Amino acid sequence: MAKQNEAVFNPIRINADTCVRCDLCDWICPGDLIYKEADNKEKLPVVAYPDECWYCGLCQSICPTNAITVIFPECMIHNKTDVVTLLGKVLE
Numbered sequence: 001m002a003k004q005n006e007a008v009f010n011p012i013r014i015n016a017d018t019c020v021r022c023d024l025c026d027w028i029c030p031g032d033l034i035y036k037e038a039d040n041k042e043k044l045p046v047v048a049y050p051d052e053c054w055y056c057g058l059c060q061s062i063c064p065t066n067a068i069t070v071i072f073p074e075c076m077i078h079n080k081t082d083v084v085t086l087l088g089k090v091l092e
Ligand code: SF4
Pocket: 014, 018, 019, 020, 021, 022, 023, 024, 025, 026, 036, 045, 062, 063, 064, 065, 066, 067, 068
């Protein structure tokens, strides 16, 4: 969960013109973050918990009309932390 006063970044953009409201993105999201009102062909899916997105890209992959674009935050694109630091250990 995001800390209080911390800006929440929306991890995916959904094109309202090409989305056919099929519910597949809601179904496949491994974190159950996307919510799509079942059988409602008017409403777009929404990311209910945007700060918990794993950026796995499954929603974008399964979308039959390519209506979803995953938007990576700057800190992920320009990550300067090396793998060893991320793992917290050095293999000998
Ligand atoms: S998978 Fe694509 S077309 Fe289907 S509801 Fe999600 S965004 Fe819309």
